[in-house]
Amino acid sequence: MSLDLFLLIIVVITALAFDFTNGFHDTGNAMATSIASGALAPKTAVILSAVLNLVGAFLSTAVAATIAKGLIDANLVTLELVFAGLVGGIVWNLLTWLLGIPSSSSHALIGGIVGATIAAVGGHGVIWSGVVSKVLVPAVVAALLATFVAAAGTWLVYRVIRGLPGKRTESGFRHGQIGSASLVSLAHGTNDAQKTMGVIFLALMSYGAVSKTATMPPLWVIVSCAVAMAGGTYLGGWRIIRTLGKGLVEIKPPQGMAAESSSAAVILLSAHFGYALSTTQVATGSVLGSGVGKPGAEVRWGVAGRMVAAWLITLPLAGLVGAITYELVHVIGGYPGAFVGFGLVCLVAVGIWLQSRKARVDHTNVNADWEGSLTAGLDAAGKPAARPPSPPAPHRRRHRHRHRKPMVSSRSSAPATHSRRVTLHEPLVQLRGHGEDPDIQLAAGRRAAGAVRTRVRLQAAGAGAIGDHTAPRRPVLVALGWAIFGLVLAVVVIGVLYIARDFIAHHIGWHLLGAKRA
Template identity: 50%
Template sequence: MGSDIVLYIVIVTALAFDFTNGFHDTANAIATSISTRAMSPRAAVAMSSVFNFVGAFISLEVAATVASGIVNAGAVTPTVVFGGLIGAIAWNLATWWFGLPSSSSHALIGGMIGSVFVADGASAINGDGIVEKVIIPALIAPTLAFAVAGVSILIAYRVVGRQRPGVVNRGYRLGQIVTGSMFSLAHGTNDAQKTMGIITLALIANGNLSANDFHVPTWVVICSATAISLGTYSGGWRIIRTMGSRIIKMDPAQGFSAQGAGAAVVLTASHLGFPLSTTHVISGGVMGAGAAKRLSAVRWGVAGNIALAWLLTLPCSAFIGGLAYGLSSIFGSDALGVILVALLVIGLIAAAFGTRVRRGPALTTPPAGAEA
């Protein structure tokens, strides 16, 4: 009975992470469309949430990687999964608080690595899988998006260089609706699968599924798709401001190029089973679209802060994940430790958000003038 209680808590925590993933990464898909006024904020988040939901049903390759390619499945227990999820949620909320676009994917992977390490040592971590499936794609993907977006914007400017700006901007704003939809679809395809993989891993660890016949239950797919879609619809306005205007002052052609390049990279990675950071990809695309116009167009100080958040994501989420597992395991293998840590985390989040609300306006409202 105790193991079932832990499993239920893990599933709820995983869906909570999926929700934070949605609102944390809303900016990836729609910040450029809002910045260039291709879409109103509310229309953009509604569109993105729908395509995130649809994208979750396209492929399960990334879910398989998360469930079996990062850590040794035999060393995983529901409590280990719980610790990893707490590490990911904590880092997502911390970076969202400061408006930094960090990787929810790497936060989840880091949390799992830290939790497994504390539980079973370094031998339970698949180093080759981390290098091949996480580190290398993390380096290649934003660089590729940077290059593709840069080439795309140069071609775009050459093609429409003699046209009237008003006509050109209207055309690219319409194009951004398409590229924004494609990036949202790609985000759902890649990111929702990570939660599917984590829940499936917990089900295997609890004995509900066979480790020899990996498959993601339909109810897991539906629940994960719904959670990330609802999170997306809630919006992550602090990060939207960073992505949409603080890296570069974007025109519709640049927004179109950045979104198109990002969607192509993420969809390709999803097909290959790479748990890619959509944040890394779209940030690379935005910087590439700005730098191709002129290097000074990119606010490199803001870009440096984002890069620092990227570098800290894996180790910080791993530390928190290991700490969460360690605290849970103090009380033994039954449900008591998990329940106490869950209540502690809920209390800390409530206290932090309560303090913020008393000091100023709610963080989930759109930026001033965003509806204009």
């Protein structure tokens, strides 16, 4: 086996390992709000996300072309350079996962490759205009756009449902969240799996396995990246999910649906135009927007500030790791250099995993109350820490005498000796003296109580609970709100089909939706 072929195999394995870490690092982008609001059980959510990430990876390859040709000069790429860039992305992904910081896997990968390129050939090997126009500017614009859209959508939702029964509306939005979270997972697979495809595409170009004029990666690259992404998603990045779902804002189903819908729309739109967008930043912006848009919601700006700080240092620090790795592998050279580089990244991964076991976060405690930090309030086993016992209740002296139970009857022809109108949860009955069977009187009282409770529930459903002067229903506004959400979802679905037609035309050859085979 030649050294170049050996390096190519190492690069492909490392790229798929990065794709795997990307899957569990970014699962929270799609499912954090659904898990936090109770719309989906944690394990069900990650299984659904894994399947849809797998499907989404087949929908488009525009981002893969951006990674392969739009950021660095393809003529200067070597296998050592690609390997070093991947190591930079993997190390940063694992470190931020340990800390529970939802940083950008995309920027970690791009930063690692750019840093390795600078170490290998200097700054002239980087296409800086592509980095600015395809990475930096879209990252800022997309995060702000997602925040604005989610805030506006959340505000509109709460205006529309004002005065409606809370349990009924939350139940409806929980069902809607399943659809919106599914769209985000599909969009994540469409956008993020392509970045690893682009890296492997670069390596194949460098080795000479594919032409440098090719516009799409081979089918086996697409399939392997899709499977790796789905496998990582199934593990579930519980630490990131906990930070996004509980650390920024306490999420209710209407907020969750608004945040997920805005994330899906922005990510799918950027994937179609080939922008290497950070889905993490879009999802985080949407969650922040849902907190800003809800009246009276509390946003933890300290947590948000730490996230933004991590975003700002992702590119330079991942680039630094990539540059150091390249220098190490290049100086040692040959097979030993490849073995040393691969061994070091494995040691770092094992060390971070062992550190994470000291305070576990998994599906059993991901929704535990947030107490200031990721693992605060959790013991070493990952369970909520035991709280000090509450002081005993003060002793109360018991009555020495016995109360006589009145005998009741709902309806009787006998004259009533005493009657009163009862409170909200009591039946309207007559208190009778002796003369009827107590069992019959008790059954009649229970029937009357059930009738009153039914009447109270009907009153609460129609115009709010008794004594609650909330606004009545607004059928026109309710219909308008659902129509707007239906329109947004329809646009997103049409966008998915529009993106998918390119893949179908190139790989399957079906001429659907007017697409022409290239």
